[in-house]
Amino acid sequence: MAARLLLIFISILFTCSSFGSPPNVLFIAVDDLRPELGCYGSSTIQSPNIDRLASSGMVFERAYCQVAVCNCSRSSLLSGCRPDTTGVFDNQHFLRPNMPDVVTLPQHFKDHGYTSLSLGKVFHHSEREPGDDPLSWSEPAWYHGEPYRHWFTKESLDYVKKLKALPKDKQPKQLRAAPFEAANEPDDVYQDGQTALKAIETLQRLKAEAKPFFLAVGFVKPHLPFTCPQKYWDMYPAETIKLPDNYYPPKAVPAPALHNWYELRSYGTVPPAGPIPDEMALNLIRGYRACVSFMDAQVGRVVDELDRLGMRENTIIVLWGDHGYHLGENGIFTKMTNFELGTHVPLLVCLPHQKTAGRRSKELVEFVDIYPTLAELCGLSMPDHLEGSSFVPLLYKPEQAWKKAVFSQYQRPGKDKFMGRSVRTKDWRYTEWVNGKGEPAGVELYDEVNDPHENTNVAGEAASTSIVLELKAQLQSGWTAALPPISAR
Numbered sequence: 145m146a147a148r149l150l151l152i153f154i155s156i157l158f159t160c161s162s163f164g165s166p167p168n169v170l171f172i173a174v175d176d177l178r179p180e181l182g183c184y185g186s187s188t189i190q191s192p193n194i195d196r197l198a199s200s201g202m203v204f205e206r207a208y209c210q211v212a213v214c215n216c217s218r219s220s221l222l223s224g225c226r227p228d229t230t231g232v233f234d235n236q237h238f239l240r241p242n243m244p245d246v247v248t249l250p251q252h253f254k255d256h257g258y259t260s261l262s263l264g265k266v267f268h269h270s271e272r273e274p275g276d277d278p279l280s281w282s283e284p285a286w287y288h289g290e291p292y293r294h295w296f297t298k299e300s301l302d303y304v305k306k307l308k309a310l311p312k313d314k315q316p317k318q319l320r321a322a323p324f325e326a327a328n329e330p331d332d333v334y335q336d337g338q339t340a341l342k343a344i345e346t347l348q349r350l351k352a353e354a355k356p357f358f359l360a361v362g363f364v365k366p367h368l369p370f371t372c373p374q375k376y377w378d379m380y381p382a383e384t385i386k387l388p389d390n391y392y393p394p395k396a397v398p399a400p401a402l403h404n405w406y407e408l409r410s411y412g413t414v415p416p417a418g419p420i421p422d423e424m425a426l427n428l429i430r431g432y433r434a435c436v437s438f439m440d441a442q443v444g445r446v447v448d449e450l451d452r453l454g455m456r457e458n459t460i461i462v463l464w465g466d467h468g469y470h471l472g473e474n475g476i477f478t479k480m481t482n483f484e485l486g487t488h489v490p491l492l493v494c495l496p497h498q499k500t501a502g503r504r505s506k507e508l509v510e511f512v513d514i515y516p517t518l519a520e521l522c523g524l525s526m527p528d529h530l531e532g533s534s535f536v537p538l539l540y541k542p543e544q545a546w547k548k549a550v551f552s553q554y555q556r557p558g559k560d561k562f563m564g565r566s567v568r569t570k571d572w573r574y575t576e577w578v579n580g581k582g583e584p585a586g587v588e589l590y591d592e593v594n595d596p597h598e599n600t601n602v603a604g605e606a607a608s609t610s611i612v613l614e615l616k617a618q619l620q621s622g623w624t625a626a627l628p629p630i631s632a633r
Contacts, residue, residue, distance in 0.1 A: 166522055167496065168350075168459040169253065170450060171360040173266055174439060175214060175367040176479065177465025179207075179490040181436070190379050190437050193444030194492070197463060201494025202539055203504045208550045208568060209511050212467040212479040212486035214367075215268035217511065221464075222248045222267065222280070224515035224530040226551070226623065233555040235268060240277050247527055249515045250280040253358035256524050261346060262286065264339035264362035288338040294320075294371045296327040303412050316410070323411035324370040324431035326377040331441065334372060336363045340442040344449045351453045361446060365439040366469075368478070369411060370431025372438035377430065379437055385430045387422065389597075393475035396601040398586020400562035400577040405477045420477075429471050460521055461494040462514065474598060480554060482566040482575045483598055484590070487552040493539060495521070505538050507546035508570065531623065537632050549618055549626040560585075567619040567626075573598070574615035589615070 181191040183198035184205070210220040211227050219232040219239040223246050227233060231242040239246070247255065254260035262285035267276045269287060276285045295301060300321035307319045331337035343361045350357045365372060393402055408414055414424070443463070450456050468486045470476040479486050491509065494501075512532030519526055520534045538546060549569045556562040561580035566573060566588075575588040589603035589612055602608045618626065627633065 166356045168356055169358045170459050170461045172463040173362040174465045175364045176469050178469040191440040193440045198492050199502045201492050202500055204491040204509050205504055205506050206508050207489050207491035208487050209467045209489050210552055212481055214466055217466045218268050221511040224512055226531045227553055248280045250358050254282055259355050259357040262360045263342050265364050266360040266362040288335045294369050295325055296329050297325055300325050318410050320411045322413045323368050324427050326374040328374050336365050336442045340445045343446045347449050363439045366432050366435035370435050372435050376434040376438045380430050380433045385426045388473045390599050391472045394599050394601050398577055400556055400585050403480055407478045425472055432471055457496050463492040465490045482552055482554050482564045503542055505542035507538055508550045509535050510550045533627055546628045547626050551623050567615055
C-alpha cells in the first residue's frame with residue numbers, strides 16, 4: 145500500500161508539469177479497429193502515424209473490451225461500469241436512460257474544471273437515433289452530418305437511387321450501396337476528414353483559451369462500409385490480398401458463438417444468407433485495410449497539430465479501438481462475438497516526457513480500467529461507482545504482475561437471448577453460453593498459447609477437465625477476484 149501511495153504521489157507531481165497546470169487529455173476513439181497495426185507487429189497494415197504515436201508511449205498488447213459491439217463497449221468504457229451494471233447490451237438502448245445519475249469519464253473531467261468536448265463518434269450514434277450524452281460535455285457534441293454520407297461514385301449512388309425507387313414494401317430497411325467503395329475524392333469529403341479538420345480548429349481554440357481540456361475525437365473508419373479515397377486502396381494491391389487461413393468456424397464450436405454476419409448483410413449486393421463470393425470477401429479485407437490507413441492519416445493530422453501548437457508536452461494521449469473485428473477468421477465477418485478477434489483491442493497511452501516511451505506491456509487490462517487510470521493520472525478524485533482498476537503502475541513498470549483475468553460478454557439478439565460470458569487469462573479463453581431462461585447453451589475453451597487463432601474448442605476434451613473447472617470458478621468469482629495484487633493497487 146505504501147508503494148501504491150508513493151506512485152500516486154509521483155503521478156500527481158508528474159501532472160504538475162513545467163506549465164504549472166493540470167495535463168490535457170486527447171482521447172482518440174476509433175470504430176471497429178482491431179490490433180492489426182504496425183505497432184502490434186502487423187506486416188500487412190500501413191499505419192505510420194499510429195506507429196509513431198506508439199513509439200512515444202506505451203502499447204498495451206493484451207487490452208480487451210467488455211462487449212464486442214459499438215454502443216455497449218463505449219457505454220462501459222465511458223461510464224467505467226461493466227455491461228451487467230450499464231444494462232446496455234445492444235445498439236438500440238443507451239447509457240443515460242439506464243443510469244441517469246452516472247458520472248461519465250468526460251463529465252468527471254468537466255466537473256473538475258476541464259473543458260470537455262466531443263468531436264465525431266465518441267458515444268454511440270446510429271443512423272436512426274443519436275445516443276450522445278449532453279451531460280458529459282461543456283458544449284454540444286459536434287458530429288459531421290450530412291448524416292452518414294458514405295458513398296460518392298456514380299455506381300454507388302445509382303444503386304441507392306434504384307432502391308429508393310422501389311415500392312416501400314420492397315425496399316430494404318436501410319438504403320445502402322455495396323459495403324466497399326474506392327473513390328477519387330479528397331480526404332475531407334469523408335466524415336473522418338471533417339472530424340480531423342474540426343479537431344485541428346478546436347485545438348487552436350483551446351490553445352488560445354489556455355484552460356485544461358478533455359478533447360474526445362472519434363473516427364468512424366474502419367467501420368462498414370469500407371469507403372475511402374482511392375489512394376488508400378492503392379496502398380494494398382488486389383493481388384496481395386488473401387483469405388485468412390482459418391476461413392471456417394472453430395471445431396466443436398457451439399451455435400450461439402457464431403452469427404450469420406447480419407451487419408454485413410444489411411449492405412447492398414451482399415447475399416442475404418449463405419456464403420459470399422470470394423471476390424467480395426477479398427474486397428472486404430482490402431477495403432478494411434484501406435480504411436485503417438485512411439483513419440491513420442487523420443490521426444496523424446490531429447497529433448501533428450498538437451505538436452505544432454506546442455501542446456504535446458502537457459497532454460496525455462489515449463488511442464483505443466472500441467472492439468475487435470473478424471475479416472473471415474473463425475468463419476465470421478464483423479464483430480459481435482466473444483472470440484479473441486472480437487474482444488482484443490488496440491490501446492495506446494502516451495504521457496508527456498514518458499520514460500517508458502516505446503515500451504510495451506503484456507499484462508491484461510480492460511476498457512473499464514481507462515476511466516480510473518485517467519482520473520489518477522490527472523489527480524482527480526476516484527468515483528465510487530467505478531468497476532475497473534487504474535493501471536497507472538503499468539505505465540511506470542510495465543512488466544510487473546497485474547490482473548489474473550479480464551471479462552467480456554455478448555448477448556445475441558432474437559427470441560432466445562443467448563448470453564455468452566467470457567474470461568480471458570494469459571493462456572486461455574473460456575466462454576459459457578446460456579439462453580434467456582439461464583439454461584446452458586454451450587461452452588468454449590481455447591488454448592491461446594498453442595491455438596492463438598482459436599481454431600479448436602477443447603472444452604469437451606477429457607484433458608481439459610481441470611482447466612475448465614478452474615476457469616468456470618474464475619468466471620463465477622467475477623472481476624473482483626481477478627484484480628491486481630493489493631500492493632499494486
